[in-house]
Amino acid sequence: MPITIADVAARAQVSKTTVSRVLNGKGELDASTAARVRAVIEELGYVPSSRAVGLARGRTRVVGMLVPSLTWPWIGEVLQGAVDVLETERYGLLLFTCNRGEESMRQFSAQVSAKSFDGLLVIEPEGTLDHIATLHARGLPVVLIDDRDVQPGRIPSVGTTHFTGARAAARHLLEIGRRRPLVIAGPARFGCTVQRLDGFATEYAEAGHPIPAENVLPGDFTIACGAAAVTAALAAGLQFDSIFAHNDLSAVGAMRAVLDSGRRIPQDVAVVGFDDIPLAAHTQPPLSTVHQPLREMGEAAARTLLAHFEGSPLPNRPTVIPATFVARASTGASPLIEE
Template sequence: MPITITDVATRAGVSKTTVSRVLNGKGELDAATAARVRQVIAELGYVPKAGAVGLARGRTRVIGMLVPSLTWPWIGEVLQGTIDVVESAGYGLMVFTCTQGDQSMRRFAGQVSAKSFDGLVVIEPEGTLDYINSLHEQGLPVVLIDDREHRPRFPSVATTNRAGGEAAAEHLLSLGRSRAAVITGELRFGCSRERLAGFRSRMAESGHPISPKLVEGADFTFEGGLRAMTRLLHSDISFDAVFAHNDLSAAGALQALAEAKLRVPQDVAVVGFDDVPMAAYTNPPLSTVRQPMRGMGEAAARLLMSHLDGGEQLLDEPHIVPTELVVRGSSHPQARSSEPGGA
């Protein structure tokens, strides 16, 4: 049976008139009540009939945000950056995840059809880029926060993944670490390929190319980093440094090194990527390439707000927010043993 406005009103504990006012953006409503109604609309996947949607004639002053999941370690920072800008501009934010696959996307598509928001910020759920591009072509203002090396035909915010990899290599080389291993993220993602290419290029330029045997794939998780480091420790090639493609896998690598009775950074220096909050609290604290996650959310929201409120054109080119190397105890320049090793 199709979801009706009565279903929405019953679930939200309000009248049908209140639901209609939320849909049309008319009349004074308590902010908490309006937010509850919109949440129920999203949960039920309610799509009002065209004749009932006053939103089509005006503005909702709501921004949509589509993300793969809220459990990714850096999503919270991106979300907070987006919220800070959106709320400062007097807008609300509707967040959609894709944790239930096609069912999630059907609910999201229903909210698009209902014109529940004026513009969209996206961290692309895998396999949805063509659909998001079609929304842009149909007139929905969209800004993509991109970590997958995609070059969409609409505005995006990206960071310098390749330069971040180069900076990690330069730092390790400055410590005299010339036998580097790499724990990659999933190489189907552009961010992983860029980080590996930058690191590998800088090491090769210095005369210390990375052995293919010292490149281990992982999946951006603590467990994946631990397993990858265990495999490296059982290889027949020694190493004195490790570059992990995110902080969770770097933390897993630290655990494996500790279990192998190897000292960090004296025996093996470790550098991660992202600078999530836990990076400062590992043992030892993790050196990492800071990805400006909150800044990326802020930049994406500002691009969208400038278009919606200021009429500025959204340019089909990426807005770049640079990475930054953060040096902590896992690669401290003053800690070095006379005989580094790693296998």
């Protein structure tokens, strides 16, 4: 049978409270009593539950993380960034998804009520922002990893530069002489879609080449939508020499449809995505894209939370890490060997 705190207390002839105080370094204790308790702990080989000790100290040394799903292609990069920081500081991670909708949220809420973690990192599942804001207002430290450009002032957040990232993509296409882009947008309800469209369109307009409304097609961030958009554009007779897809998956679908039509990439149509997921460097040809600093965003969010645990106030302004453009062969750049 495992040795318990009651066994230690009985052998040392003290109360369980006294043993707990010795373990946690709390309260005034007679030096000889403390020494006796430590000797019994050593003799019996008692190992306290790390969770019990953490709760006694008011800290679990566990961080919760709520994400929509693990199937999103870039989630792993954000998770790895957060985990790298947490493990270095000897924190654990308790991961929650919303794969089962309300049932998932009920399980998550039960863990919040049980105080199973010290603070929360969030990639917002749709429709949960008000709930997360309420938890934060009630005292749960929360940092939002803001992938959709919602920037809620009531919740500390870490995000990136969707507008300027899209401008960089447009600038690159203009520099290589592409004047008639086709845009495959993301879901209109996301702030990042609006910012990416505005940034790209602004660069083209300022260069004297405004984008016709019919050249902006709706999408949903999937491979299928990218292929469908290109197929529809070709059927409608739209003229385009380049494609800006609002994420890498829809860019992959667009590339397939372009190649299936007999056109060449990049000679006939240059293609640019957004995100720089690992797949982007391994498409044929490798995909030029806007690099979202996904791992860095996870790292920054985790550091912000851990700094708060050590006494620093949570920031009242978003932390913004710039996006950068990565040129590859889909726009004519020399192919690079990437790991």
